[in-house]
Amino acid sequence: MASNFWTSSHYKQLLDQEEVDVVHPLDREKGINLEDFKLIKMHMANYIGKLAQNVKVRQRVVATAVTYMRRVYTKKSMTEYDPRVVAPTCLYLASKAEESTVQARVLVYYTRKLYSDEKYRYEIKDILEMEMKILEALNYYLVVFHPYRSLSQLLQDAGMNDTQICWGLVNDTYKMDLILIHPPHLIALACIYVASVLKDKENTAWFEELRVDMNVVSLQS
DSSP states (O other): OOSOGGGSHHHHTOOOHHHHSOOOHHHHHTTOOHHHHHHHHHHHHHHHHHHHHHHTOOHHHHHHHHHHHHHHTTTSOTTTSOHHHHHHHHHHHHHHHTTOOOOHHHHHHHHHHHOOOGGGOOOHHHHHHHHHHHHHHTTTOOOOOOHHHHHHHHHHHHTOOOHHHHHHHHHHHTTTTHHHHSOHHHHHHHHHHHHHHHTTOOOHHHHHHHTOOHHHHHHHO
C-alpha cells in the first residue's frame, strides 16, 4: 500500500463535485434524480455501518467500504450494480483490504437477520460475483487514505482534547462524497474547525499558521 497520499492511487482518483454528482443514464431512465442518488448512497452507507456493527469490524473498515461503494457509483449504474448487494460486498472487500477479513457467509447471515425484505435475500455466490465486478469497476485500486491519521496528528498539534467529537464528525463525513473529492487532511481540518465552533474555541491563529485555505475548509464543513 502506498505510504504517501500524494503519490497514491487515491490522490490520482480525486474528483470534482460535478463529476461525483452525475446520475448514470440507466438510472435516470428508471426515474432516479440527483437527490435520490445521494439518498440511496447515504442509505447504503448506513447499511454498511449496521452490518459492520454486527460483524464487529473497525471503523476504518467501514470507512473503506463506504469509499469503495461511492467510487463504484461514479462509474457504474445502480441499475446494473444493485446497491443491496454492492454494500455488503464492499464491506467484504474492505475487510480483506484492511486485514480484518469477514467471511461472506457471515455477511449473508446478518443481512437476513437485519432485513426481512426479500429484495435483500442473496447468496454467498452473489457477493463473490459482485466482488469481481467491483474490483473491475475500481480498476483494482483499493488504496484509501482516511482522515483519522491526520486528525490525531492535527489535534495534538492544535493542543485540542476533543478527539471524540472530531472522530464522530469524521465518521459523519462518509455520509457524503467528501472522501472522493478532498484530501483526507483537509477533511480532518474541516472537522476540527467545526469542533472548534461547537466548543467555542478560538483556533484562528493555529489555522493561519498552517497556511491552509480557510475557504476550502469552511466549505467542507
